[in-house]
Amino acid sequence: MTVEFADPNVLVEVAPATCQVSTRKDADVLGRIGHLETRLARTNAEIDAAQAVRYRVFVEEMSAQIAPDAMRRKRDIDAWDMVCDHLLVLDTTIEGDAEEQIVGTYRLLRQDVAKGSGGFYSQSEFDLEPLLARQAEKRFMELGRSCVLPQYRTKRTVELLWQGAWAYALKHRVDAMFGCGSFGGVVPEEHALALSFLHQNLLARDEWGVRAHADRHRTMDLMPSEAVNARKALAAMPPLIKGYLRLGAMIGDGAVVDHAFRTTDVLIVLPIGKISGRYINYYGADAGRFAS
Template sequence: MSIDILNRDTTPEVSRPAAAVAPKEGDVLGRIGNLETRLARTAREIDAAQHVRYRVFVQEMQAQLPPEAMRRERDFDAYDAFCDHLLVLDRSIEGDSEDQIVGTYRLLRQDVAMVNGGFYSASEFAIDELLARHPDKRFMELGRSCVLPEYRTKRTVELLWQGNWAYALKHGMSAMFGCASFPGVHPESHALALSFLHHTVLAKGEWAVGALPGQARSMDLMPKEAVNPKKALMALPPLIKGYLRLGAMVGSTAVVDHAFNTTDVLIVLPIASISDRYLNYYGADAGRFAS
């Protein structure tokens, strides 16, 4: 989850300030009990989501953000101005909507990315090569996923995916991708899990993608016969495990992100690859989850 985007030549220009965010018709994408997922409607909600990100990435995961972000206790960058922000809100919490945000995802469609400097993941992975092989497809980037500790339940993750799925269908997306992270900056400490990903769900052929030269770290850290699949699955972060259940593939190499104190892998998920079980559960009609 590299935050060094402001020093890259491809740094996006902020096409509109965050305050320009407006309510969007049909932006509620799902509900389970007291939890609701929808897009952020106001700049204040985006600001609150950035504070949730700060709590998880900095206070919990020990990320080192730029001084202004640390001072404001907000994880923010130039991409926030033109991405959509998926929220999970706990409606049982008293107060305004900003006080109810317990989880968030940042969504970036290809058409928006291309007029604003490209995708965030391109600072670590060879995204342009992947896009060039699929000129007929529309990609969507998932990023900055985080959920407050007390809400890290199957229900919350399910609701986030419900929102992602409905959003992707509503906008006619062909594939999703994004960075997913292991804690810490030593890939070797995740040798079992990384090797399992390398040997079992490696993106190949037209979907193959690796880290940028100079950043690539091997995921092939153990021979296939030495990998215990059951133990490897238990060692995977819940988010990555959720991606795999949907039929996701993983890029060939990882990236160490010292700023965020993580080891990142690239998840690639063609819509057509989502398993029938989940497709049937979430439904082929995005409107099913719109209020």
């Protein structure tokens, strides 16, 4: 489950930012643009605050159904929260502690951690084992629970989420990233144009091929190719998925309906080696573009 952002151009030209010199206090900051900064959560209190932000977006805004105890606590929580790293975007102009400054979050799970902690979140929807077996020498990382408060769904915020994920991937020598991308609603046919375009043009194949579990697999090939207009299909694409595609991502075979979050999910597969040189240059081969 991911949240899509309002701006369809989230990964294209953004005005250059003025980088600031880090101090010992903020040496772990991964990026900064203006008064927004990105870093990993440092404390359990910050993770709790990130879960509260997720609750506001997923439950209050999108009407997701979560466990009764989580509803009472007003937190979006699951078992993976205990083992994932939590990437945060903070608005440093908000008065108070860091917990009150969190306006966006991304959840990061490395393969070496997932192996000892029950696997990846996406494995409940997609059969990842054949992919991981074929690419046994590569290090994978899962991206999930992408979430930004409505008033912060701007290019700057999304730039920082990507900056943080890219810096994290480089630090841990990640070879490929993947995660669920979401279309709103539980009727795949409502997204026939976009899903058909993805299936017909961007399907992950051969060594990168991956499929939805058979019992959850919903076909994406809903329209004949001659009826699929590429421009219209891209215009109908959720912005976050479109952003992944710009980077060079591929799509797994089959969509999955997530009734709890009221979304139709596809699997995004993004080998680091296939990321467009344009974006590596933009963020920096060393993730230094927006580094603090």
